[in-house]
Amino acid sequence: MLVASSMVFYSNEWLFHLFDVCDFWYGALFHEWDFVFNITASFLGKTVEIGKCTRDLICLKDIWDSVMMETLGFPTVIGEKCHQEVQIPWSDEVREIDSDNQLMDVMNEFELKNVNKIHLIINFIPLKTIFPEQPELHPNSNKNSNTQPNLHPTQDQSPMPTQQPNLQPSDIVCVESSPVPSYCNTDEEAHTETDWAPSDIDGAYSDCSNGDQSDDSDGVHSDGSDGLSDINGSGVNEEKVVQINSDNECEGYRPSGGHAFVLGDDGRIKLEVGQLFRNFSHFRDVILDYSIQEGFRLKRIKNERRRITSRCLVKGCTWRVHGSPTYDRKTYMLKTLRDEHNCLSVTSNKDVTSNWLGKKFESLIKQNPDMNIRVFGAIVLRTCGVSVLDHTLYRAKKYALNIGNEDHKKSYNKLYKYGHIIIERNPGSYVKLDTISYNPDDNVPAHFNxxxxxxxxxxxxxxxxxxxxIGLDGCHLKGPYEGILLCAIAIDANCGVYPIALGVCELECRETWTWFLQLLYEHVGQHDNMTVCFMTDRQKGLVAALHDCWPNHINRFCGRHILQNLLSTFKIDYLKDLFWPAAVSTNVAEFVKKMGDIKNASERAHQYLIDIPLELWSVHAFDTLTKTDHNTNNIVEAxxxxxxxxxxLPMLTMLETVRRKLMKRIHERFEAAMCWESNIPPAVNKKLQEAQKKGRYLDPLRCGEWEFEVVDENRQFVVKLNERTCDCGIWAVNGLPCKHAMACITKKRDDVEEYVHHYLKKPAYLRTYANVIHALPDENSWPNVQYKTVLPPIIKRKAGRPRLSRRRGATEPARVQRSVGSRCSKCQQTGHNSRTCKENEPVAGQRKRYKVGSTSNAHSTNSIAKKTKTCQQLKLFSYRENTNNWTYDYWCFKFFNCCNENYNCWSYPTYKSTQLCTTREDHKSNS
Structure with a gap:
């Protein structure tokens, strides 16, 4: 003590040196004054920590097993060798070690130099032929019993990791870093994640001698005579208990063999003594999976990092398993197994949690995110033999689909690799990731934009x-991070929705629409300088972005948005019935007539519509190039x-789900179109049949080879088949013959297919869906590219709970509509409820009756009524009496039985039951 205190006054360095000396001598005392070495080894480019040991507790075989288990997952087998070298730190000499004696000599030399750190360089020498190793049996087991050999994997059989080429971002995917926009908050606090790992338990792994007998901590004795005793005290058959004869279920066991645990060919678990597991968690998870597979529940006797002992939960069942770490303190070995049950299997297991189901069926749920809960439960019952509640299945789907915030954060950092693998497997695709960088340094993470x-x-x-x-629109993402999903949708030959591009941005404004449309134009708009018609809403930013990015374009406004603005401005409900006839008018005469009706209703509404260019919302003024009469943006809304x-879902999961659905949909539509007998798609053919049915009642007058005159509802229409026009205007807009043209074609006996535009035929449909989206490999096989760490976008939290559904428009009906009126639970009549039922109205001269369970008498009546109620109907009467400055409330319940009427009374505040009353007068007298 005097030396220590005096050294403090000189320098802190002496104090630290003193602590090192004390720590060293403490370790020496713990191992009976032996010098303690700290051994590390290099193998396959990895550094493995062997740990602290003395000369008597280490050999080359132990070092080989530890290194092989840490790097390859299985130890060495009989006959395998390793070539090791040691670097002498006080010289440049590299010495070879071929035997345990040479290892002891090196340790003696290190001890003389007072150096306890030894670093080995190991090279593995595989065998060409591996013979099966005979497993060790219990000492009392029959030596002539049939045993199956344990085949160990060899180095040649284990797949070596392949190094993927480092691809530069500029070679595959376009990645940009933008300056911080003005609306972003630069004062956001950076959050870092810290992984916590429990430290090793001091003294948990002590050496165990191979004595005749030793005691386990849970009271189970193992020796060379009677094997394993039953927990309940009853004797068990020794031949059924399998143990390693050199282990007494104690810590610090040094394995002399063993084999790595692997699943069977059928995916089932088979436990055997000597199986090696990666770590504590791996062993515990396998035991749990095995219990669920075999249909029993576990009782965990010891569930520690230094030992795991479990048995069957049923009292009296003899099944039991025990495992503990090997000498490397990490690898777990199954050392005792009593694999026999004398109980019945269970059909429900509390260990089958939502997290376990989510991990077990992760691939199934991700491939079928729309899977019904009942179907999922049937699959779990058929696969695992257990029945699970619906709410557990819901949580399992949520877990498997990565709903957590941590999964959302990680998904943004995977977008670089995702873009590279898309370009690699789908050449010609266009992927662009834009990030916000607050620091030009490449090592500083960037935020997703x-x-x-x-x-x-x-x-x-x-x-x-x-x-x-092309229809353009955006919708809000519903995850924890704000964002807008922009999409561009086209129409195929069968009037189906065909997505072209997707974009995710921070918000919907002119800047983001300009960014999206510019990339879309670079990808598909520069082909033949084609004029494209866009269907949009009346957002000013989108209209301005179209003029900036797309030189040759035609614009249409969604009629539903125009009507919604019309109703919100003028508050006239019946304008809805007048607007759509004017919007779908296909000729000028019809349009003028319908607009006159709107003018009679409201001149201001009429002027509001006239101020909007007609070619943006009325069908009669639409262009004739696109061959579609769509006046709403329903294709994008669909x-x-x-x-x-x-x-x-998380960003990457959402994009992958959309890709899989599109990939599947494109192939299915192509296969279905190949079976079409007609050259006209089904949806187009249905419109032609409707027009033909209406044309049956028309009598066209032929005035030439291609020209006809048709009278319909006191109006005359001129049809020119060679020009594909009709005065009604429908044929020129949508490319399909109208009812007037169908009447002329039928009279001329021509083929209708010749008069349908080529945009609406089977060859165009096949050309659309002949171009497939190629499949992508698993995430573990994506290219290893160098990139910045991408963090989630910076958001500003708003007050209150975030909305998951948008506000309903003025023209939209309520999402939930009551199919029937309210029904009274008292009289079973519709039109009112029990509170407004007329039976509750008090009779003249009688006090008001209260409903049981109401606020005024909830405490006094609810608990009592539950105990004494014997029929369906119940009525309550209240009486009050003042006695000796105390107020007592007497509650009388009248039960309407089929035979008699009884009154049961309680007094407030004691609530104690008194005698039964037959009448109301007896109630007062008995009280």
Whole structure:
């Protein structure tokens, strides 16, 4: 003590030296004054910590097993060798070690130099032929019993990790870093994640001698005579208990063999003594999976890092398993197994949690995110033999679909690799990731800003088979991070929705729409300088962005948005019935007539519509190039509804789900189109049949080979078949013969197919869906590219709970409508409820009756009524009496039985039951 205190006054360095000396001598005392070495080894480019040991507790075989288990997952087998070298730190000499004696000599030399750190360089020498190793049996087991050998994997059989080429970002995917926008908060506090790992337990792994007998901590004795005793005290058959004869279920066991645990060919678990597991968690998870597989529940006797002992939960069942770490303090070995049950299997297991189900069926749920809960439960019952509650299945789906915030954060950092693998497997695709960097240093993480994605198959399908018509719109993401999903949708030959591109940005404004449309134009708009018609809403930023980015374009406004603005401005409900006839008018005469009706209703509303250019919202003024009469943006709204349930998923999961659905949909539509007998798609053919039915009642007058005059509802229409026109205007807009043209074609006996535009035929449909989206490999096989760490976007939290559904418009009906009126639970009549039922009205001269369970008497009546109620109807009467400055409330319940009427009374505040009353007068007298 005097020496220590005096050394403090000189320097702190002496104090630290003193602590090192004390620590060293403490370790020496713990190992009976032996010198303690700290051994490390290098193997396959990895450094393995062997740990602290003395000369008597280490050998080359132990070092080989520790290194092989840490790097390859299995130890060495009989006959395998390793070549090791040691670097002498006080010289440049590299000495070879071929035997345990040479290892002891090196340790003696290190001890003389007072150096306890030894670093070995190991090279593995595999065998060409490996013979099966005979497993060790219990000492009392029959030596002539049939045993199956344990085959160990060899070095040649283990797959070596392949190094993937480092791809530069500029070679594959376009990545940009933008300056911080003005609306972003630069004062956000950076959050870092810290992984916590429990430290080793001091003294947990002590050496165990191979004595005749030793005691386990849980009271189970193992020796060379009677094997394992039953926990309940009853004797068990020794031949059924399998142990390693050199282990007494104690810590610090040094394995002389063993084999790595692997699943069977059928995916089932088979436990054997000597199996090696990666760590404590791996062993515990396998035991749990095995219990669920075999249909029993576990009782964990010891569940520590230094030992795991479990048995069957049923009292009296003899099944038991024990495992503990090997000498490397990390690898776990199954050392005792009593694999026999004398109980019945269970059909429900509390160990089957939502997290366990989510991990077990992760691939199934991700491939089928729309899977019904009942179907999922049937699959779990068929696979695992247990029945699970619905709410557990819901949570399992949520876990498997990565709903957690941590999964959302990690998904943004995977977008670099995702873009590279898309370009690699789908050449010609366009992927762009835009990030915000607050520091030009490449080592500083960047924040996600925008992402654009369009596959080459989508581009070629649009250019080769779709009409030059694109719908644009955005929808909100429902995850923990704010964002807008922008989409561009086209129409195929069968009037179906065909997505072209997706984009994710921070918000919907002119800047983001300019960014999206510029990339879309670079990808699909520069082909033949084609004029494209866009269907949009009346957002000023989107209209301005179209003029900035797309030189040759035609614009249309969604009629539903125009009507919504009209109703919100003028507050006239019946304008809805007058607007749509004017919007769908296909000729000028009809349009003027319908607009006159609107003018009679409201001149201001009429002027509001006239101020909007007619070619933006009325069908009669639409262009004739696109061959479509769409005056709403329903194609985009349908696509947004199709993605509604996926917008809450993490970014990468959402994009992958959309890709899989599109990939599957493109192939299915192509296969279905190959079976069409007609050259006209089904949806187009249905419109032609409707027009033909209406044309049956018309009598066209032929005035030439191609010209006809048709009278319909006191109006005359001129039809010119060679020019594909009719005065009604429908044929020129949508490319399909109208009812007047169908009457002329039928009278001329021509083929209707010749008069249908080529945009609406089977060849165009096949050209659209012949361009596929190629499949992508697993995430573990994606290229290893160098990139900045991408963090989630910076958001500003708003007050209150975030909305998951948008506000309903003025023209939209309520999402939930009551199918029937309210029904009274008292009289079973509709039109009112039990509170407003007339039976509750008090009779003249009688006090008001209260309903049981109301606020005024909830405490006094609810608990009592539950105990004494014997029929369906119950009535309550109240009496009050003042006695000796105390107020007592007497509550009388009248039960309407089929035989008699009884009154049961209680007094407040004691609530104690008194005698039964037959009448109301007896109630007062008895009280």
């Amino acid at each position: 925008r992402f654009f994605l369009s596959f080459h198959g989508q581009k070629m399908g649009y250019l080769e088979g779709c009409r030059p018509f 696509f947004n509804g199709w993605l509604n349930k996926y917008r809450k």
